[in-house]
Amino acid sequence: MSREIIRTDQAPQAIGTYSQAVKVGQTVYLSGQIPLVPETMEMVAGDIEVQIRRVFDNLQAVARAAGGSLADVSKLNVFLTDLSHFPVVNQVMADYFAEPYPARAAIGVAALPKDAGVEMDAVMALS
Numbered sequence: 114m115s116r117e118i119i120r121t122d123q124a125p126q127a128i129g130t131y132s133q134a135v136k137v138g139q140t141v142y143l144s145g146q147i148p149l150v151p152e153t154m155e156m157v158a159g160d161i162e163v164q165i166r167r168v169f170d171n172l173q174a175v176a177r178a179a180g181g182s183l184a185d186v187s188k189l190n191v192f193l194t195d196l197s198h199f200p201v202v203n204q205v206m207a208d209y210f211a212e213p214y215p216a217r218a219a220i221g222v223a224a225l226p227k228d229a230g231v232e233m234d235a236v237m238a239l240s
């Protein structure tokens with residue numbers, strides 16, 4: 114099965130030894146995104162809601178570069194340094210996803226790269 118590396122300037126560039134996404138057949142594995150502004154590679158300024166929106170915008174840009182959209186996401190993993198922010202994830206997620214929602218996991222972590230409050234990765238199935 115062929116493997117295609119997905120890359121876009123509309124999302125933050127990889128800051129390590131990974132690709133923004135890898136497409137294998139009709140499945141796309143989107144790497145974790147933190148709230149970096151693609152143009153500056155700096156963390157977005159603002160509260161946790163602003164950070165969550167930036168992460169969804171970054172994931173959306175990579176999904177589009179792979180030929181899909183967030184509507185094609187079948188699995189979403191959410192990593193939060195403070196699980197009390199989970200209701201905000203639900204609120205913001207409703208602006209980016211419609212039913213049927215993807216499968217999802219929410220994981221509390223001690224720390225994330227660049228002191229981010231949130232990181233998300235996803236698996237997307239293209240039709």
